Amino acid sequence: MAIAENIARVQERLAAAARRARRHPDAITLMGVSKTFPVEAIREAHAAGLRVFGENRVQEFAEKALGVSELVGAEWHLIGHLQSNKASKAAEIFHAVDAVDSLRLAEKLDAAANKLGKKLALLIEVNIGGETAKSGLAAGSAEFAQLLQAAERLEHLEIRGLMTIPPFTENPEDARPFFRRLRELRDATAMRRLARVRMETLSMGMSHDFEVAIEEGSTCVRVGTAIFGERERP
Ligand SMILES: *Cc1c(COP(=O)(O)O)cnc(C)c1O
Numbered sequence: 001m002a003i004a005e006n007i008a009r010v011q012e013r014l015a016a017a018a019r020r021a022r023r024h025p026d027a028i029t030l031m032g033v034s035k036t037f038p039v040e041a042i043r044e045a046h047a048a049g050l051r052v053f054g055e056n057r058v059q060e061f062a063e064k065a066l067g068v069s070e071l072v073g074a075e076w077h078l079i080g081h082l083q084s085n086k087a088s089k090a091a092e093i094f095h096a097v098d099a100v101d102s103l104r105l106a107e108k109l110d111a112a113a114n115k116l117g118k119k120l121a122l123l124i125e126v127n128i129g130g131e132t133a134k135s136g137l138a139a140g141s142a143e144f145a146q147l148l149q150a151a152e153r154l155e156h157l158e159i160r161g162l163m164t165i166p167p168f169t170e171n172p173e174d175a176r177p178f179f180r181r182l183r184e185l186r187d188a189t190a191m192r193r194l195a196r197v198r199m200e201t202l203s204m205g206m207s208h209d210f211e212v213a214i215e216e217g218s219t220c221v222r223v224g225t226a227i228f229g230e231r232e233r234p
Pocket residue numbers: 033035056079080165206207208222223224225226
């Protein structure tokens with residue numbers, strides 16, 4: 001019950017932010033980040049109309065997958081850092097990998113998707129704040145360019161856009177320049193019209209800053225706490 005109310009409240013805030021930016025709310029996907037929460041919570045969110053879910057660990061979702069397999073129309077995204085040795089499992093259980101941060105990982109995912117006879121959607125994770133402790137490719141890096149170039153031969157992958165987690169700030173306004181920078185990178189990349197690269201998705205914004213992210217062009221907000229409640233600290 002609480003989850004349905006939370007979703008309704010988040011959707012109102014999402015729509016209000018879209019209106020401020022003169023954007024259509026339907027252009028923004030609300031992803032429910034269900035990591036650490038049980039299958040029952042996911043079912044509740046699905047019953048309330050949520051269809052796109054984000055999990056950050058392969059093993060955790062592998063354990064939940066059976067319990068959510070009958071949820072019609074649900075789409076599962078891996079949003080956490082993926083180690084190459086778990087690429088096959090990830091390709092098997094997720095529709096999309098939203099935090100691809102190396103060419104080597106993209107190649108592993110392509111091979112795994114090929115074996116499974118499926119197409120895997122992916123986003124390139126960009127370390128927009130240049131933080132040493134965070135994963136993601138640097139915006140102007142050689143590897144970012146190489147990954148985009150490689151898309152042409154990675155035929156089992158569909159590159160759909162970019163994802164970022166900006167440096168944490170108490171005041172969500174302080175994240176605005178980072179969101180803007182990701183949007184500018186997306187636009188500049190889209191202009192290059194690279195083969196087999198779509199640059200539509202901008203996955204940015206979490207519980208505390210998703211409204212600012214929407215004002216800066218986000219097309220997918222990843223919301224955990226504001227939907228499912230506080231997570232227990234490990
Ligand atoms: C946990 C997580 C989120 C959700 O964070 P909240 O602050 O709980 O909304 C979003 N994106 C990623 C990559 C995450 O790991």
